[in-house]
Amino acid sequence: MKIKKITAEKIKDAIKDACLSIQYRYSPKMEETLKEYMGKEESGLAKNILKILLENSDVASENRLPMCQDTGMIVVRMTIGQEVQIVDGSLKDAVNQGVREAYDVGYLRKSIISDPIFDRKNTKDNTPAILYTDIVDGDEIVIEVAAKGFGSENMSALKMCKPSEGLNGVRQFVLDTVKNAGPNACPPLIVGVGVGGTVDYAAVIAKKALFREIGEENPDERYANLEKELLLEINELGIGPQGLGGKTTALAVFIEHYPTHIASMPVVVNINCHMARHTKVVLK
Amino acid sequence: MIQISTPLKQEELNQLQAGDLVFISGTVYTARDAAHKRMIEDLNNKGSLPFDIRNQILYYVGPSPTPPGQNFGSAGPTTAGRMDVYTPTLLDLGLKMIIGKGYRNDTVKQSLLKNQAVYLVAIGGAGAMLGKCVKNSEIIAYEELGPEAIYKLEVENFPVIVCWDTQGNDAYIQ
Numbered sequence: 001m002k003i004k005k006i007t008a009e010k011i012k013d014a015i016k017d018a019c020l021s022i023q024y025r026y027s028p029k030m031e032e033t034l035k036e037y038m039g040k041e042e043s044g045l046a047k048n049i050l051k052i053l054l055e056n057s058d059v060a061s062e063n064r065l066p067m068c069q070d071t072g073m074i075v076v077r078m079t080i081g082q083e084v085q086i087v088d089g090s091l092k093d094a095v096n097q098g099v100r101e102a103y104d105v106g107y108l109r110k111s112i113i114s115d116p117i118f119d120r121k122n123t124k125d126n127t128p129a130i131l132y133t134d135i136v137d138g139d140e141i142v143i144e145v146a147a148k149g150f151g152s153e154n155m156s157a158l159k160m161c162k163p164s165e166g167l168n169g170v171r172q173f174v175l176d177t178v179k180n181a182g183p184n185a186c187p188p189l190i191v192g193v194g195v196g197g198t199v200d201y202a203a204v205i206a207k208k209a210l211f212r213e214i215g216e217e218n219p220d221e222r223y224a225n226l227e228k229e230l231l232l233e234i235n236e237l238g239i240g241p242q243g244l245g246g247k248t249t250a251l252a253v254f255i256e257h258y259p260t261h262i263a264s265m266p267v268v269v270n271i272n273c274h275m276a277r278h279t280k281v282v283l284k
Numbered sequence: 285m286i287q288i289s290t291p292l293k294q295e296e297l298n299q300l301q302a303g304d305l306v307f308i309s310g311t312v313y314t315a316r317d318a319a320h321k322r323m324i325e326d327l328n329n330k331g332s333l334p335f336d337i338r339n340q341i342l343y344y345v346g347p348s349p350t351p352p353g354q355n356f357g358s359a360g361p362t363t364a365g366r367m368d369v370y371t372p373t374l375l376d377l378g379l380k381m382i383i384g385k386g387y388r389n390d391t392v393k394q395s396l397l398k399n400q401a402v403y404l405v406a407i408g409g410a411g412a413m414l415g416k417c418v419k420n421s422e423i424i425a426y427e428e429l430g431p432e433a434i435y436k437l438e439v440e441n442f443p444v445i446v447c448w449d450t451q452g453n454d455a456y457i458q
Contacts, residue, residue: 069357069431109431151408
């Protein structure tokens with residue numbers, strides 16, 4: 001087996017570019033989806049709000065202003081091939097340095113505080129990032145980067161469902177969480193759901209779900225159908241853009257699942273707003 | 285098109301209806317979580333706020349930094365409910381208009397009614413457009429809080445939607 005060397009510098013640059021590439025314009029798929037929903041809205045106010053959101057993306061890219069002032073906490077999912085060796089620096093430092101440089105040169109808001117209870121002092125460079133690593137076969141590094149806003153993160157929720165609650169338990173919890181989020185999470189939303197695993201792992205896969213692009217379905221047909229059904233049910237709630245009424249409450253529901261214990265059915269609903277800022281890069 | 289300019293006039297505020305789209309021009313002060321905490325501490329310790337809040341507009345925002353060549357950074361609303369615990373005190377001191385996003389609790393709604401003040405919402409996720417409505421900005425307090433400092437802004441045609449009017453109508457209730 002030949003060891004492939006990838007420098008920490010290369011990882012740092014990839015993280016920096018990724019952080020900057022997602023802040024100033026919707027993804028083409030998001031733009032297309034918002035336009036499609038705008039066409040379906042009957043309420044004048046709902047239509048207008050979606051129109052303003054699309055215009056905001058244009059204004060942001062023309063002026064190089066971030067689309068939203070909450071430029072998020074950076075979450076990195078890194079899949080490292082076991083034939084790769086990272087050289088000339090440490091992985092964690094490279095990730096945080098990439099974030100630091102992007103938030104500086106991009107005039108992005110630094111929103112991270114050093115301690116959640118006692119100090120709450122801004123670290124002034126938007127670090128640290130949240131970093132998940134996974135070691136797999138292969139000789140490349142796949143880096144996925146998201147800038148997660150917290151208006152929506154705050155409206156996320158966990159429930160350790162009883163196995164007897166079954167499919168309807170999951171369905172009801174997702175709907176209740178979206179209802180409870182109402183206008184606070186800045187609808188239209190992307191809804192990430194993690195079912196199974198442990199209390200922590202359900203949250204990890206709910207976040208993983210938010211890295212999907214609109215249109216990507218769960219490969220298991222039963223889950224893919226549940227995603228479609230839940231999206232329709234959410235959009236029948238009438239919450240609408242910004243919670244001011246309408247048909248466009250969510251643009252996608254993504255469900256990830258994992259084996260779990262005989263005693264439980266953990267469910268985490270991780271809410272994202274329409275910014276849905278995430279991207280993927282492969283280092284070879 | 286409904287236009288509101290500062291200084292605010294009570295009779296104009298009384299005419300606003302939940303659901304109305306309104307364009308604001310004039311002076312707006314910013315404050316979010318940390319600034320609210322500090323303002324209440326200042327009131328308790330010194331007996332005063334860093335600015336005269338009577339008849340003013342308070343906007344819940346933590347802007348992104350201003351890039352070269354721009355008047356201001358991205359500046360959309362932050363979730364208002366986190367300020368609920370502090371809001372009635374500020375309304376009792378004469379605050380007349382609040383701009384944010386999301387639900388308020390009943391205590392805040394009753395305090396708004398009692399003080400004949402209004403709660404309006406700006407569009408969450410339209411930060412770049414809202415930032416472009418800011419023509420001038422100045423930090424007037426708590427500079428060390430970075431994006432959470434209190435700014436005095438001059439805005440032009442800043443779009444907001446009336447959420448809770450002086451009659452107690454709520455745009456969020458279908």
